[in-house]
Amino acid sequence: MGKESSALLGILAGTAIGATLGILFAPDKGVNTRNKIAEETAHAKDKITERATHLKDNVVNTWASSKATLDEKVESIVTDASHKADDVISTLESKLSQLKEKNKNLQKDKNFQKTV
Known part of the structure; x- marks a missing residue:
């Protein structure tokens, strides 16, 4: 975007300078030359305003x-993290259940050994 705006400013400045020099060196009365310069300046101002508006819109x-793409990516990351967290929780709950079962069996064995 920087190269585009620099090129645009260069083109506009060149056009304005060229038009001004063309008018200044043309054989005409001073009043007419000033009027032409004022008209060309107004025209150049309008072009610059139009191009600036176009650039701003772009x-x-x-x-x-x-921003929309970033929002989508963030949403995707959050969703993926949520699913992974659910998977981790499920795995941990399964392991906890297995450990409780092992502990229960160890307690039975311990109690059985005490009674024997």
Whole structure:
């Protein structure tokens, strides 16, 4: 985007300078030359305003698109993390259940050995 705006400013500046020099070196009355310069300046201002608005719209659209893409990626990461957390919790609950069963069996064996 930086190269595009630099090129745009260069083109506009060149156009304005060229038009101004063309008017200044044209054989005409001073009043007419000043009027032409004022008209060309107003025209150049309008072009710059139009291009700046277009550039601003492009930046806004690019930013909005990037934000939407970022939001989608964040949502995807959060969803994936949530699923992985559920998987980890399920695995831990299964292991805990197995450990409780082993502990229960060890307690039975311990009690059985005490009674014998």
